[in-house]
Amino acid sequence: xxxxxxxxxxxxxxxxxxxxxxxxxxxxxxxxxxxxxxxxxxxxxxxxxxxxxxxxxxxxxxxxxxxxxxxxxxxxxxxxxxxxxxxxxxxxxxxxxxxxxxxxxxxxxxxxxxxxxxxxxxxxxxxxxxxxxxxxxxxxxxxxxxxxxxxxxxxxxxxxxxxxxxxxxxxxxxxxxxxxxxxxxxxxxxxxxxxxxxxxxxxxxxxxxxxxxxxxxxxxxxxxxxxxxxxxxxxxxxxxxxxxxxxxxxxxxxxxxxxxxxxxxxxxxxxxxxxxxxxxxxxxxxxxxxxxxxxxxxxxxxxxxxxxxxxxxxxxxxxxxxxxxxxxxxxxxxxxxxxxxxxxxxxxxxxxxxxxxxxxxxxxxxxxxxxxxxxxxx
Numbered sequence: 001x002x003x004x005x006x007x008x009x010x011x012x013x014x015x016x017x018x019x020x021x022x023x024x025x026x027x028x029x030x031x032x033x034x035x036x037x038x039x040x041x042x043x044x045x046x047x048x049x050x051x052x053x054x055x056x057x058x059x060x061x062x063x064x065x066x067x068x069x070x071x072x073x074x075x076x077x078x079x080x081x082x083x084x085x086x087x088x089x090x091x092x093x094x095x096x097x098x099x100x101x102x103x104x105x106x107x108x109x110x111x112x113x114x115x116x117x118x119x120x121x122x123x124x125x126x127x128x129x130x131x132x133x134x135x136x137x138x139x140x141x142x143x144x145x146x147x148x149x150x151x152x153x154x155x156x157x158x159x160x161x162x163x164x165x166x167x168x169x170x171x172x173x174x175x176x177x178x179x180x181x182x183x184x185x186x187x188x189x190x191x192x193x194x195x196x197x198x199x200x201x202x203x204x205x206x207x208x209x210x211x212x213x214x215x216x217x218x219x220x221x222x223x224x225x226x227x228x229x230x231x232x233x234x235x236x237x238x239x240x241x242x243x244x245x246x247x248x249x250x251x252x253x254x255x256x257x258x259x260x261x262x263x264x265x266x267x268x269x270x271x272x273x274x275x276x277x278x279x280x281x282x283x284x285x286x287x288x289x290x291x292x293x294x295x296x297x298x299x300x301x302x303x304x305x306x307x308x309x310x311x312x313x314x315x316x317x318x319x320x321x322x323x324x325x326x327x328x329x330x331x332x333x334x335x336x337x338x339x340x341x342x343x344x345x346x347x348x349x350x351x352x353x354x355x356x357x358x359x360x361x362x363x364x365x366x367x368x369x370x371x372x373x374x375x376x377x378x
Contacts (some may be wrong), residue, residue: 011356038356039292039325040074041375043125044111046079046099048333049363050106050237059114061362066118068365069371074195074266074358077110078126078181081133081142084108085189089180094145112190120159121192124185129199130169130178139165148173151203152210155230161204168240169203169278170213179250182227186258193262195256201243201250201267202267202277206230231275240280244289251289264292266327266358282315291323294358298329303345308344313352322360331364339371344376 046052047178051061077084082099085108091097112122133140143150151159151166159166182194217226227235251263273279284290295312299305316324330337
């Protein structure tokens with residue numbers, strides 16, 4: 001791709017110290033690369049998939065991704081209360097360093113090595129986020145070990161939503177635990193980025209009524225209790241801002257350790273994300289706490305997809321639209337998106353200047369080979 005010539009200026013660049021000039025040029029070059037390189041990605045999970053069960057399976061999956069034009073893999077690294085890499089953090093907290101299914105291996109490192117051979121980027125996806133368990137009434141091993149980490153609804157019950165039980169995303173110990181997990185990966189692995197989703201940072205908006213969060217709210221509101229209406233705007237925004245502050249802190253820590261590591265978010269679509277999960281991601285974009293935004297535009301019909309896509313693209317400032325790559329539902333359970341529907345979605349993206357997308361999830365690739373054989377390549 002040819003770059004346009006820089007307009008002549010007043011020569012101020014030439015007057016800068018050499019080191020400063022090199023730093024500025026490197027920063028501008030990195031920004032340009034991010035703007036020019038599309039993300040054609042896929043999520044790789046350890047649920048309803050056997051890819052991570054062996055290195056041979058990983059090698060085969062990476063080769064297929066390369067053949068189908070996928071240049072980025074978002075691999076699950078935190079799910080069901082376990083990591084998918086040997087973790088000293090979870091060993092310290094729970095006495096287990098990895099999901100027992102993968103004991104003796106390091107699926108994350110294996111994927112990184114296999115993907116590197118094809119020039120495919122790997123992002124560590126912390127899928128479970130602030131969830132404690134799934135369909136376990138007591139919150140599973142995490143809340144058994146740390147009961148004061150539990151998120152609570154207005155009635156004082158353990159917070160449930162869509163089958164998940166939740167940790168308190170506002171509690172400093174919980175936040176520190178998640179930060180330690182993320183930083184462990186950034187420190188020890190050659191990942192291109194780390195990713196949060198609709199559970200990181202997130203909390204169902206029916207939560208926030210635990211003793212710790214109530215006490216913080218009271219301190220900031222002259223002793224008043226939070227409203228019983230969990231959707232009351234001021235209360236909603238207060239909690240969303242607390243999660244934004246956490247995300248800003250995490251973003252800063254990642255960048256301090258590795259400025260080239262991208263911090264991406266795959267939140268729910270806005271404004272539903274804020275109303276239901278306290279995710280005020282347009283604020284993260286405008287304030288600069290996220291490098292890639294991949295909203296889950298999971299819609300089954302073309303007209304609903306068009307409406308939702310356009311609504312969420314509209315939340316992106318013009319100078320930030322290059323970091324917007326929608327999440328496209330490819331396969332879930334027995335559903336498989338048709339070739340025609342996928343083509344309609346991709347055409348919509350390109351017509352609106354969006355040069356990439358991320359597909360959920362990998363297992364749909366071989367089932368929709370007809371589409372991906374014609375998918376855009378470098």
